[in-house]
Amino acid sequence: MDLASLxxxxxxxxxxxEWWPAESSFEVMVGAxxxxxxxxxxxxxxxxxxxxxxxxxxxxxSEVSLExxxxxxxxxxxxxxxxxxxxxxxxxxxxxxxxxxxxxFSKKLxxxxxxxxxxxxxxxxxxxxxxxFAGRKPVFVAATxxxxxxxxxxxMDSDSYxxxxxxxxxxxxxxxxxxxxLYAMVVELAKEYCLDTxxxxxxxxxxxxxxxxxx
DNA sequence: ACCCAGGTGGCCC
DNA sequence: GGGCCACATGGG
Numbered sequence: 138m139d140l141a142s143l144x145x146x147x148x149x150x151x152x153x154x155e156w157w158p159a160e161s162s163f164e165v166m167v168g169a170x171x172x173x174x175x176x177x178x179x180x181x182x183x184x185x186x187x188x189x190x191x192x193x194x195x196x197x198x199s200e201v202s203l204e205x206x207x208x209x210x211x212x213x214x215x216x217x218x219x220x221x222x223x224x225x226x227x228x229x230x231x232x233x234x235x236x237x238x239x240x241x242f243s244k245k246l247x248x249x250x251x252x253x254x255x256x257x258x259x260x261x262x263x264x265x266x267x268x269x270f271a272g273r274k275p276v277f278v279a280a281t282x283x284x285x286x287x288x289x290x291x292x293m294d295s296d297s298y299x300x301x302x303x304x305x306x307x308x309x310x311x312x313x314x315x316x317x318x319l320y321a322m323v324v325e326l327a328k329e330y331c332l333d334t335x336x337x338x339x340x341x342x343x344x345x346x347x348x349x350x351x352x
Numbered sequence: 353a354c355c356c357a358g359g360t361g362g363c364c365c
Numbered sequence: 366g367g368g369c370c371a372c373a374t375g376g377g
Contacts, residue, residue: 157358168358169358170359170360172357172358172359173357173358173359173360174356174357174358174359174360175357175358175359176356176357176358177357177358179357180358214357215359215360218360218361222360257360257361258359258360258361259360260359260360260361261359261360262358262359262360263358263359263360266358278358280358280359281358281359282358320358321358324358327358328356328357328358332355332356333355333356334355334356
C-alpha cells in the first residue's frame with residue numbers, strides 16, 4: 138500500500154484530536170523528554186505532579202533542586218539523566234526566552250531545530266516532536282514505530298531517520314495537522330498490533346498490510 | 353518471569 | 366554514516 142492509503146485507512150479508525158494534551162509549549166517539551174522510552178501513562182502522572190509543584194515553567198524548573206526533580210520524575214525512568222536534561226533545558230529557555238518559550242519557534246525552522254538538537258537529551262525525534270506538537274511546524278516525526286509500520290505495510294523500507302522523514306514530507310504535502318495526525322495514528326496502531334512480536338489479528342489494516350509473518 | 357515503553361549520548365570503527 | 370551499550374521505572 139502507499140502512504141496516502143495508509144493515512145486514510147487509519148483516519149477512518151482512529152480519532153486523535155487532542156492526542157498530545159498540554160497547556161503550554163514548555164509542557165510539551167517536558168513531556169517529550171519524559172516520554173523517551175517510557176509509557177505515556179507514567180508521563181501523565183508525573184506531569185500532573187510537576188503541575189502541583191508549579192514546576193511547569195522554565196523559571197521554576199530551573200530553580201528547583203536536582204534532587205527534588207529526580208524524585209518527582211522517577212516513575213518515568215532514566216530519572217537521573219532526564220532530571221539533568223530537564224533542568225538544563227529549563228535554564229536555557231529561561232535565559233534565552235524569558236518573555237515566552239514560544240519565541241523559540243518564531244525564527245527559521247532549521248535554526249530552531251539546530252537549537253533544540255544542541256540541548257543534551259534532545260535528539261532528532263524529540264526535537265521534531267517539539268517542533269510539531271509545540272511549535273505546530275511542518276515536521277514529521279520519524280519515530281521507531283513509524284519505520285516499523287512503514288516497512289511492514291510495504292509503504293517504505295528504511296531505517297534511516299532522515300530518509301523516512303524526507304519520504305513523508307515529499308508524499309504528504311506540508312500540513313502540520315496531517316503530520317501530527319499520521320504520527321499519532323501510527324503510534325496508536327503500532328502499540329496495539331505492530332509490536333516486535335506482532336499481533337495482526339484485529340488490525341485495522343487487515344489485508345492491506347503486506348506483512349508476511351502473521352501469527 | 354517475561355516483554356515492552358511516543359530515545360539519547362558516548363564510544364567505537 | 367552505522368553498531369553497541371548504559372540509562373531505570375512501571376504496566377500488562
